[in-house]
Amino acid sequence: AQKITQTQPGMFVQEKEAVTLDCTYDTSDPSYGLFWYKQPSSGEMIFLIYQGSYDQQNATEGRYSLNFQKARKSANLVISASQLGDSAMYFCAMREGYSGGGADGLTFGKGTHLIIQP
Amino acid sequence: DAGVIQSPRHEVTEMGQEVTLRCKPISGHDYLFWYRQTMMRGLELLIYFNNNVPIDDSGMPEDRFSAKMPNASFSTLKIQPSEPRDSAVYFCASSLRGMLGNTEAFFGQGTRLTVV
Numbered sequence: 001a002q003k004i005t006q007t008q009p010g011m012f013v014q015e016k017e018a019v020t021l022d023c024t025y026d027t028s029d030p031s032y033g034l035f036w037y038k039q040p041s042s043g044e045m046i047f048l049i050y051q052g053s054y055d056q057q058n059a060t061e062g063r064y065s066l067n068f069q070k071a072r073k074s075a076n077l078v079i080s081a082s083q084l085g086d087s088a089m090y091f092c093a094m095r096e097g098y099s100g101g102g103a104d105g106l107t108f109g110k111g112t113h114l115i116i117q118p
Numbered sequence: 119d120a121g122v123i124q125s126p127r128h129e130v131t132e133m134g135q136e137v138t139l140r141c142k143p144i145s146g147h148d149y150l151f152w153y154r155q156t157m158m159r160g161l162e163l164l165i166y167f168n169n170n171v172p173i174d175d176s177g178m179p180e181d182r183f184s185a186k187m188p189n190a191s192f193s194t195l196k197i198q199p200s201e202p203r204d205s206a207v208y209f210c211a212s213s214l215r216g217m218l219g220n221t222e223a224f225f226g227q228g229t230r231l232t233v234v
Contacts, residue, residue: 035222035223043207045228107163108161109160110160
């Protein structure tokens with residue numbers, strides 16, 4: 001079974017609109033971290049935002065926020081006021097078992113290709 | 119710190135040749151990961167190290183692939199012999215050990231491997 005599921009292969013959004021990129025995850029580990037990365041056409045992987053499984057509040061980083069719904073195992077990325085430079089692939093990832101001990105590698109979803117239109 | 123440094127950035131080789139990809143993690147990071155990215159399979163974790171010790175190599179596709187981390191500042195991923203289906207972008211990433219905190223992995227620029 002897939003650990004990270006991103007159901008939107010591609011999205012077109014008008015500039016300045018808000019965007020929600022979906023991510024659901026599957027784990028039985030109580031300790032895990034959820035991450036979003038951006039990969040522009042140049043190919044590098046850019047870390048955007050992180051949410052820990054024990055965090056009480058949703059994470060925010062500038063225009064990025066993470067809508068964390070633990071019971072539903074959902075960690076959607078919200079980009080407010082989208083910009084042309086936001087056009088890229090976006091990957092949701094999970095890292096299990098890191099709190100207080102060893103950590104596993106990041107498991108990535110298949111990604112969502114976001115295109116911002118002027 | 120210069121970030122995670124990978125070399126070469128691009129590699130074109132003939133089928134059957136040995137290929138060695140190199141990685142220098144961020145100083146002080148004790149986890150190192152090797153990933154492969156293809157259109158078909160996305161980002162796959164091949165192997166990761168903790169304190170220079172391989173922890174999980176279950177993602178290594180077959181015996182043609184091997185990885186080493188002789189010290190905290192250097193790792194290699196070797197493919198011998200290479201095949202056209204090994205063509206992909208190979209990423210190295212490093213991170214700190216997690217302790218109820220943000221332990222994001224920092225990625226190198228990747229090595230684009232083409233096997234002809």
